[in-house]
Amino acid sequence: xxxxxxxxIVDIHTAKKVYVAGGEPTVSQEFIAFLExxxxxxxxxxxLQINTNAFVLxxxxxxxxxxxxxxxxIVSVDGYQDALYYIRYxxxxxxxTKNIKQLNKLGDICFNHTISIYNVGRMYDLFAFxxxxxxxxxxxxxxxxxxxxxxxxxxxxxxxxxxxxxxCKTLQSYKTNTNFHSDIDHIEQTILTHTxxxxxLNKFYTFNELLDMSRNLKLADYMPELVMENIx
Numbered sequence: 001x002x003x004x005x006x007x008x009i010v011d012i013h014t015a016k017k018v019y020v021a022g023g024e025p026t027v028s029q030e031f032i033a034f035l036e037x038x039x040x041x042x043x044x045x046x047x048l049q050i051n052t053n054a055f056v057l058x059x060x061x062x063x064x065x066x067x068x069x070x071x072x073x074i075v076s077v078d079g080y081q082d083a084l085y086y087i088r089y090x091x092x093x094x095x096x097t098k099n100i101k102q103l104n105k106l107g108d109i110c111f112n113h114t115i116s117i118y119n120v121g122r123m124y125d126l127f128a129f130x131x132x133x134x135x136x137x138x139x140x141x142x143x144x145x146x147x148x149x150x151x152x153x154x155x156x157x158x159x160x161x162x163x164x165x166x167x168c169k170t171l172q173s174y175k176t177n178t179n180f181h182s183d184i185d186h187i188e189q190t191i192l193t194h195t196x197x198x199x200x201l202n203k204f205y206t207f208n209e210l211l212d213m214s215r216n217l218k219l220a221d222y223m224p225e226l227v228m229e230n231i232x
Contacts, residue, residue, distance in 0.1 A: 007031070012037065012041060013041075017046060017049065018047070019050075021051035021074075022051075025051065026050075040137060045070070046072065047070045047072070049072045050073050051074045052103075071108065075109060076111075077111055077130075080126040082144065083119055083125075084096065086118070086223065097127075110139070111134070113126060113141050114141075114144050114186065116143075116150045116151070117144075117151060117154060122164065123165070123168055123187075124164050127168060135172075154201055155191065158192075161191050190229050
């Protein structure tokens with residue numbers, strides 16, 4: 001692995017697979033220039049894998065991607081409807097789902113859901129949507145470990161999270177997908193066995209307060225289960 005912010009290290013004439021992530025590839029001018037070079041030199045047959053939040057799809061990007069033979073989009077989706085807006089502000093659910101449909105026409109598509117303190121109690125609606133709308137597409141689960149205050153295991157409302165986990169267990173993917181089954185069980189066991197770290201939780205609230213101020217949003221309006229006054 002060679003650390004680089006440019007695509008000069010890629011030999012497009014011999015490349016078999018190119019994976020692009022970090023920042024947001026769809027708005028990266030360096031990536032657009034790379035795609036243009038590939039098209040100009042007729043090197044569009046390698047496997048192109050793009051990790052994206054799928055929020056901004058310019059007509060230029062779409063026209064370039066249409067030239068490639070093998071494309072896969074790994075779309076990061078961490079919340080359903082308002083939860084998505086809060087976690088990945090200012091991304092809106094309607095725009096995201098519209099763009100996902102467009103990407104699905106341009107290549108293969110799979111989804112990555114990063115579980116954090118924000119969404120661990122709101123998984124069911126998210127997973128149920130993709131179970132229903134994209135039943136044959138892979139959904140992967142990853143975990144937010146940095147910064148540490150976002151770790152899902154320190155959610156203060158255990159009862160709320162465990163109720164959501166129980167609903168996730170009713171999904172077809174829990175019965176048929178070994179990885180999904182294991183992830184849901186892992187989340188449940190972590191919540192059941194972890195003792196709340198109040199210092200870490202206070203660190204989260206301090207962090208989130210600054211975040212809310214910068215975005216003019218309020219945690220209580222979007223995720224009231226995380227607000228201490230609402231926790232029994």
